[in-house]
Amino acid sequence: MIQVSSPDWVRLSFGADMVLGYSPGVFLKGALNTTINLLQYYPDGCKANCQYCGQAREVAEGPDCKTLIRVEWPLRPLNDVLKRIKERQGDPTYGIQRICVGQLAHPRASPDAIEITKRIREAGIEVQISELVTATYTFRRHMEEMKKAGANMIDVAIDGASKEVFDNVRGKPVRSMHSWDRYIKAIDEAVDVFGRMNAGIHLIIGLGETEKEAVDLMLYAHSRGAKLSLFAFYPEEMTPMEKVKPVPVSVYRRMQLSRWLIENEVVSSDAFEFDEEERLKDIHLPSDIKVEDLSPAFMTSGCPGCNRPYSNERPGGVMKNIPWYPSKQQTLRALKATKLPSLVSMVS
Numbered sequence: 394m395i396q397v398s399s400p401d402w403v404r405l406s407f408g409a410d411m412v413l414g415y416s417p418g419v420f421l422k423g424a425l426n427t428t429i430n431l432l433q434y435y436p437d438g439c440k441a442n443c444q445y446c447g448q449a450r451e452v453a454e455g456p457d458c459k460t461l462i463r464v465e466w467p468l469r470p471l472n473d474v475l476k477r478i479k480e481r482q483g484d485p486t487y488g489i490q491r492i493c494v495g496q497l498a499h500p501r502a503s504p505d506a507i508e509i510t511k512r513i514r515e516a517g518i519e520v521q522i523s524e525l526v527t528a529t530y531t532f533r534r535h536m537e538e539m540k541k542a543g544a545n546m547i548d549v550a551i552d553g554a555s556k557e558v559f560d561n562v563r564g565k566p567v568r569s570m571h572s573w574d575r576y577i578k579a580i581d582e583a584v585d586v587f588g589r590m591n592a593g594i595h596l597i598i599g600l601g602e603t604e605k606e607a608v609d610l611m612l613y614a615h616s617r618g619a620k621l622s623l624f625a626f627y628p629e630e631m632t633p634m635e636k637v638k639p640v641p642v643s644v645y646r647r648m649q650l651s652r653w654l655i656e657n658e659v660v661s662s663d664a665f666e667f668d669e670e671e672r673l674k675d676i677h678l679p680s681d682i683k684v685e686d687l688s689p690a691f692m693t694s695g696c697p698g699c700n701r702p703y704s705n706e707r708p709g710g711v712m713k714n715i716p717w718y719p720s721k722q723q724t725l726r727a728l729k730a731t732k733l734p735s736l737v738s739m740v741s
């Protein structure tokens with residue numbers, strides 16, 4: 394009997410499924426995933442209980458709930474997926490730049506991520522590989538093995554901006570086993586093993602943090618050598634957070650801009666001004682900065698080539714992570730949306 398489970402089977406993000414020709418079509422405005430996102434699959438499901446996630450133990454009630462970021466992630470045999478990637482690598486029609494090996498919180502997560510990475514390289518695939526890890530099941534020795542197997546980058550999916558937010562959405566208070574301290578430690582391990590800016594964090598904006606908490610975590614992670622991948626919270630149906638509003642565009646634009654300024658060391662911590670509710674009030678920018686300089690702030694952030702079209706919103710609305718280089722018009726709109734006086738005065 395065939396056992397349908399990782400490492401032999403993986404889920405594919407909806408966009409990756411289209412790029413590999415399993416599902417027909419392309420996203421609105423011709424957006425194509427330039428990263429193939431693979432997600433592990435286990436018949437006994439994810440062991441954690443993150444309140445915003447469709448894979449969470451108490452939401453999914455086993456492996457058959459397949460949604461993540463609101464869409465199904467079809468289950469495909471790894472060998473066939475690798476064959477299709479190999480056929481398409483280097484072909485500009487598909488533009489595949491990266492494969493992301495994503496973990497569930499499961500005791501098999503790390504050994505299987507290592508095995509999947511090995512099989513990608515054994516199949517003769519040369520595109521870059523990222524590991525998206527859950528620190529609860531991934532330790533330094535696993536990271537070393539991942540690198541040895543052929544991975545180029547790694548992100549630690551901390552998601553929450555502060556210990557309190559983290560605990561409230563994925564720690565003990567919600568019957569989940571993740572620990573903030575372990576995740577913080579894993580950032581240093583990841584940077585040690587993969588090198589500065591080859592390791593990073595995933596941070597979701599809109600899980601209940603203040604803007605100051607998000608900026609502080611970004612400053613901290615950057616000071617440790619980690620790159621910053623930002624996500625905008627959008628509620629997933631059937632989860633405990635399904636009624637929580639998506640993060641407002643103004644908040645997300647402020648955080649995107651902050652991320653870009655921090656990561657590129659354009660400003661230091663004292664440039665950020667907050668009000669008494671820890672909302673960002675303004676950013677003191679260098680006087681020679683121009684509107685065009687700020688365009689990349691609003692692109693999808695993360696590993697190079699990871700554009701994740703429509704993974705933070707429904708097609709048709711405002712694109713929070715812009716999956717290509719923004720036009721001047723898009724940049725002006727985004728800067729205006731920050732509602733920060735020094736940015737708004739640049740565009741008016």
Ligand code: SF4
Nearest residue numbers: 493523548695696699
């Ligand atoms: S930024 Fe993209 S490729 Fe990198 S770990 Fe995150 S999802 Fe994967």
